[in-house]
Amino acid sequence: MNLIKRLAGLLAVAASCSAVAAPLLSEGFNDVAALPADGWAFINNSSPPGSTGWFQGNPAFFAAADGPAGSYVAANFNNAAFGGAVSNWLLTPELLLVNGESLNFSLRLLGEGLLDRVEVYVSSAGASTNVGADFSLLAAFESPAGTGWLDRRLALSGLAAPASGRYAFRYVVDDTSLNGNYVGIDSVSVNAIPEPGTVALVFLGALALVAPRRLRQSRGLWLLAGGLAAGTAAAQAGPDGLMRFPHVQVVSQPAAPAAPGPGGFMAYKDPVTGQLTGPNPEQAALLTAAARAPTPLLRQTPPAPRPAHGGISLMLDERQARYAVVRKAPDGSVHESCEPAPGGLK
Structure with a gap:
């Protein structure tokens, strides 16, 4: 029993190396x-x-x-x-x-x-x-x-x-x-972070050094070492480079706010191979x-001159142009008319 406890402790210490x-x-x-x-x-x-x-x-x-x-x-x-x-x-x-x-x-x-x-x-x-x-x-x-x-x-x-x-x-x-x-x-x-295979070899090497000679006594120890080694070998490297272990939840710390x-x-695209x-x-x-080059400013078109008769024309699209004309009569009254351009939609 003491031997089993010692081996379990040794394997636990070796396994902890994979997460530190x-x-x-x-x-x-x-x-x-x-x-x-x-x-x-x-x-x-x-x-x-x-x-x-x-x-x-x-x-x-x-x-x-x-x-x-x-x-x-x-x-x-x-x-x-x-x-x-x-x-x-x-x-x-x-x-x-x-x-x-x-x-x-x-x-x-x-x-x-x-x-x-x-x-x-x-x-x-x-x-x-x-x-x-x-x-x-x-x-x-x-x-x-x-x-x-x-x-x-x-x-x-x-x-x-x-x-x-x-x-x-x-x-x-x-x-x-x-x-x-x-x-x-x-x-x-x-x-x-040590490779999982390295940790597995540490498990098996530690067991080989202290394993008992009788198969009946060592059967449980080999199963223990094999399970730990298999679990370590099953670890996968995530996209961030960190190892992920079965039945272990990994909580990532939020990244610091960007400056x-x-x-x-x-990223640079090679003009010959097209590779990034x-x-x-x-x-x-x-x-x-x-990236720091200033964006060219758009030149603004000056407004069209106001017609002599006082009308203002607004172009809606290529199909239609409508304008309103306001005239002031000699008696002081104001008259407004709205006329479509020739060929325009009513």
């Missing part, structure tokens, strides 16, 4: 200057470059989302010279990328009437820092008004197999003479510029 996300990265930005030593990369492709890059958060603008007031990473319009274009990248350390894992972070745009934009990318090319070729856009967030701190979560999907790569944040401003203010990022973490402004996701893909930085810039 294992953190692959956790960064609170207490010391931004130390990030390169931890594998982070800073790439400022702004044109022309300005006087700042990514730097320690300044509590004078706003405090961090969590922890000490200045414990977040920030960027501002001075990433490029006045009138230039900001393209400032912050790359995470190299990580294991698997379907179902999530990138979580807190983002704040200061705004104050000046458009700020932060884009999020992913690359499965190992430790590559080639942001022009190896990174694909996951999401973009922009606003001309202050957003406050908003918690964001992006689920990874579409990988053919687990890979090694990086996530990246990019601060974007088209023209610093017109837009760009100050942005902050805090509490970045990457969490992965004001256009924002949203982008995540745009590279240059394509994303073209899409953004097209």
Whole structure:
């Protein structure tokens, strides 16, 4: 009986691993200057470059989302010279990328009437820092008004197999003479959920280590392990990348309200293949510029001059035109007549 209890406890602990996300990265930005030593990369492709890059958060603008007031990473319009274009990248350390894992972070745009934009990318090319070729856009967030701190979560999907790569944040401003203010990022973490097959192997491996030799005593234990392994293998990954287990109800937390402004996701249609893909930085810039292009105003036609006799004509459609004429007689009386145009309907 003691052996059965121990095995049941061991299997229960192993099963719980399938529902708990294992953190692959956790960064609170207490010391931004130390990030390169931890594998982070800073790439400022702004044109022309300005006087700042990514730097320690300044509590004078706003405090961090969590922890000490200045414990977040920030960027501002001075990433490029006045009138230039900001393209400032912050790359995470190299990580294991698997379907179902999530990138979580807190983002704040200061705004104050000046458009700020932060884009999020992913690359499965190992430790590559080639942001022009190896990174694909996951999401973009922009606003001309202050957003406050908003918690964001992006689920990874579409990988053919687990890979090694990086996530990246990019601060974007088209023209610093017109837009760009100050942005902050805090509490970045990457969490992965173990594959169901891995958990099943843990069940069977644990049982093999301690199973009794006599078949009669072990029959119930094998049934217990087989049932748990089968239940784990029956789990399905939902469209959001989270695992769904039989007889388990999953309640999703409502998403945080979207930041004001256009924002949203982008997709690029390849003109040759017709396939939709995540745009590279240059394509994303073209899409953004097209979306912000002002809509041409319609030229209004001036009203027709009033006839000398005082009548006003109103065109109803191509089949009918009716007009009313009011005449004032010498005795002061007013007379009105309504006449159809030639060929019109009565």
